[in-house]
Amino acid sequence: xxxxGITLIELIVVMVIIGIMAVLVVPNIGSQLQRxxxxxxxxxxxxxxxxxxxxxxxxxxxxxxKYYRVVFxxxxxxYRMQKFEAGSWVDDGGIKTxxxxxxxxxxxPSDINSRYFxxxxxxxxxxxxxxxxxxxxxxxxxxxxxxxxxxxxxxxVNLYSLTGMTxxxxxxx
Numbered sequence: 001x002x003x004x005g006i007t008l009i010e011l012i013v014v015m016v017i018i019g020i021m022a023v024l025v026v027p028n029i030g031s032q033l034q035r036x037x038x039x040x041x042x043x044x045x046x047x048x049x050x051x052x053x054x055x056x057x058x059x060x061x062x063x064x065x066k067y068y069r070v071v072f073x074x075x076x077x078x079y080r081m082q083k084f085e086a087g088s089w090v091d092d093g094g095i096k097t098x099x100x101x102x103x104x105x106x107x108x109p110s111d112i113n114s115r116y117f118x119x120x121x122x123x124x125x126x127x128x129x130x131x132x133x134x135x136x137x138x139x140x141x142x143x144x145x146x147x148x149x150x151x152x153x154x155x156x157v158n159l160y161s162l163t164g165m166t167x168x169x170x171x172x173x
Contacts, residue, residue, distance in 0.1 A: 034149050037099045042147055042155035042168035045079065048096065049157070052081050053117045053164040055092070060119035067131040068092070069116035072145065074104045084116070084131050101150040105172075108144040115143065115161070123161040138162075146172050 052068040059066035067084040077098040082089045098104070107113075114126050118136075125137040143159040158167050 031151060034101060034151055035153050038102055038147060038149045038153050038155050039168070039170075041098050041102050042157050044096070045145055045147070045157045046166040046168045048079065048081070049159050049166050050164075053121050053123070055081070055083070056117035056119055057121045062119070065119040065132075067116045067118065069113070071113045072104055072107055074107060077103050087130075098147070103148055105146040105148040105154065106144070108146070109141065112143050112145070117164065121164045123159065123164055144172075 049070055052070050056066060056068040069082050069089070070079055071082055071089075072079045078095050080095045081092045083092045084090075111125060114129075115123055116126055116131055117123050118131070122138065123143070125139075127135045127137055138161075140160070140162040143161060145157040145159075146154065147157070148154045154170070154172050156169050156172050158169065160166070
């Protein structure tokens, strides 16, 4: 007699194989998820910097220009956009927070929070806290926002001050 089907032993062997594969794959998925969050955070910061630059260009009214900057709080892992209005810097929108286990490792140069976008889209160092009086340093520099996760993975966001262009790259250099 020819019976078609599977035996209980065959079913148990297949379940054991699936269980072993699951044990091997699940830890790898967790590490890839952390790396993905780090990469996504770097891209979000890059896009946020471009958004601040776009706002400066969009509001390029030469009789009453608007200046924009992005301010980073390294200790809290947050960043926010500010605009210069009525003689002082005010928040423009909410505070962005990095995901858990992702931190701002370094800000290069250390005066990165004193830099702002001019209406022509370039990024300059504010020498006296008042962008309306044209006392600034427009020496070209690459601003670097270095991010890291709990596993030691690193990403760096580069902002080229002269052009205002950004890039996100794996690792620090």
